[in-house]
Amino acid sequence: MKYDKSIISRLGTMLAVALFALVSFTSCSDDDEKTPLQMPTISQDGQTVSSLAFHWDPVADATQYAYELVDAFDHVITADVTQTTSLVATGLKANTEYTLKVWAFTALNSDKTTSPIAVLKATTSQQVPLVSVSSATTANGNGGVTVTWPAVEHASGYRYSLDTGVSGTTTTNSVTLIGLELGQRTITIVAYSDDDTYSDSEPFQFTFERVRNVLWRHTGTYTMKNLPDGENKFEAEIVAYDDGTYSIENPYGAVGYSINFMIEMNDKNEYEMRPYGYPLESGFNIVNVTSVLELDMFCGDGHSFFYADETGSKGNLWFWAILYDANGQVGAGAYDEFEWGWEENGEANDLVGTYTATCKGYDYFGEEYTKQDVNRTDEVLVRQIDDTHIKLINFYGWNDENIGEVDKLSRTITFKPATWGTYYTFASANSETEPVIAHYDDDFNIAFENFTAWYGGNAFIYTNCVMKRK
Incomplete structure (x- = not known):
């Protein structure tokens, strides 16, 4: 029969202690002449599915007690020598019978010797x-x-x-x-x-x-920015379902292929896309959009956007995309776009695109916030939010978003004062409570002539910026 090593170790310790007690408090040569201590009387105090509680009445002239708890196979569960008269055994199996053995010892110079072994069987509770x-x-x-x-x-x-x-x-x-x-x-x-x-x-x-039920579907224009102009626009269809999912059908013009996604709100209270059902690698969802083209979508951390009006009749979305064919990567990576339902003469729709922004003047972002000349060029994205509002992304090279209201009649875009670059306020150079007014021409070039970044009552930027659409 095999025994658990930990049980054998505990039993060995108990027997060693008991032997010491026997040698210290009794005399082997005199045992035949001494009267055994009274056998302990054991009582069960309670049980759970994993524990048993016992006590035994004190024995006259006893100085300590030895005990061991064994299972039905006589495996020792716990054993020790104690001066107390109670035991709570834990970690037991449910609905299992155990046997407790207890015997008493006395002092060496006593006229008594070790008691007979008392035995009591008890069973743990059954689980419910x-x-x-x-x-x-x-x-x-x-x-x-x-x-x-x-x-x-x-x-x-x-x-x-x-x-x-x-x-x-x-x-x-x-x-x-x-x-x-x-x-x-x-x-x-x-x-x-x-x-x-x-x-x-x-x-x-x-x-x-x-099952899924269609809530609405609309035809729109999908633009693949990694492909050359003139070859990168296709008619596609967006479908909204009652389970909160969406599908762009045939985005790259290939029948039977789609982009499936959900939307979730980010910390800026804007909706981002969350593709589902595709492999995920390094944050990119890998989607086949034709038999030869693979689209890697990166939608988290502000790299996607989704807008639709209450009825879904118009909206737009975009996300960062890297395109691959059999020969490797196609293009440098760009934002694919899809829009539907906008009027062709919509104020905000006219301005959507990628711009080259050139800013000249000076600011106070030199070493230790000293004055420095500025002649910088940045790529700025203009995205549509609704019929009359647009969003600038990466204006002045800061990875922030500036929301502007478009007035087609006056050819202006008004940006209310707003947080910019975490610590600053984007506002007119005249006052940090005055909006920035940009103007655009017939070619949709946008000019900023009076803006700055305010902090602590001080203006840090004094430049003119002209944005030309690519």
């Missing part, structure tokens, strides 16, 4: 199975199907698995399943508890139909 989940419902939304079931009393959480092989845990009585293919699906749910009083519930299986 959690009640099984008995029903569930589904609802579309949040980018997928949400399965909800009644909460199970005493449950700490739930394990679930799908017939597709997907599995997980949740501490709430619902789970949202993302990226499910259409058709019938079966989910299995098991309730569990961190309290070892309770065992897992019986599995509950629930079969549901994965």
